[in-house]
Amino acid sequence: MSLVVLAFCTMACGFASVAPAHAQLFPKSMTQKPIPVLQAPQPSFMYPQHETLTFTVDWRVFTAGTAVFHLDQAGDVQKISATADSIGAVNLLFPVVDRFQSGFDLKTGCSTGFNKQIQEGRRKIASELSFDNAHGKQIQNERNLVRGTATHKEANVPACVTDSLAAIFYTQSQTLNVGQTVSFPLADSMRTVTVGMKVESREEIKTPAGTFQTVKVQATAEEGVVKNRGHIWIWYTDDPRHIPVQMQARLFWGTITFHLQSIDLK
DSSP: OOTBOOBOOBOOOOGGGGSSSOOOSSOOOSSOOOOOOOOOOOTTOOOOSEEEEEEEEEETTEEEEEEEEEEEEETTEEEEEEEEEEOHHHHHHSOEEEEEEEEEETTTOOEEEEEEEEEETTEEEEEEEEEETTTTEEEEEEEETTTTEEEEEEEEOOSSOEETTHHHHHGGGSOOOTTOEEEEEEEETTEEEEEEEEEEEEEEEEETTEEEEEEEEEEEOSSSTTTTTEEEEEEEESSTTOOEEEEEEEETTEEEEEEEEEEEOO
């Protein structure tokens, strides 16, 4: 999604569009290279039944908006929804009201689909991405709500992939040791790209929600528009929960940072 896609659909939540260029947390593939197999979540990792993570989003010297992630379990599926809303001066210049939905199988890590409803300035898009694993296809139906047009696209996809939103929380379930890189296939914009989550260091991070000992993880890709235009990081708590408490994208037009405001387990 725009940056929630934060970075994170962000950045997995839509604030890349406040700048002249549009960017996604996980970049689009320009060429095809060997795709790794998506590793299943660690059997010992336990996702909470319910969790809400609320972030403020800063762009340069402005507080640009808020991003909220809701996680709920439904059987063997971890459901994720994310919202991104601009506030203050940014909302006057470029209003953003973005909504994202995703999910993944708790046993395999495979994405169950990715939907987004984007309202950014005069742009209004509704898109649904689904996976036909039996036939190795990803299917996208998209509507331009301003022009009243619709498109249908299909492309090949490996049997098990993640998506731009699910990837943030799928990564929680993996072992995150400094120097290690967790690689996986990610479906984005009708392509499949290999994303590497490189664990760079341990850092103490102070946020409005508290002070956390974290591991700093950089999202990398050998392909795509972001490769030569910026860098993206997620700070996960350095404990068995691996909660994302800060996210940041440094792009050619500026830096966007997500600061955790609160964690609600109700």
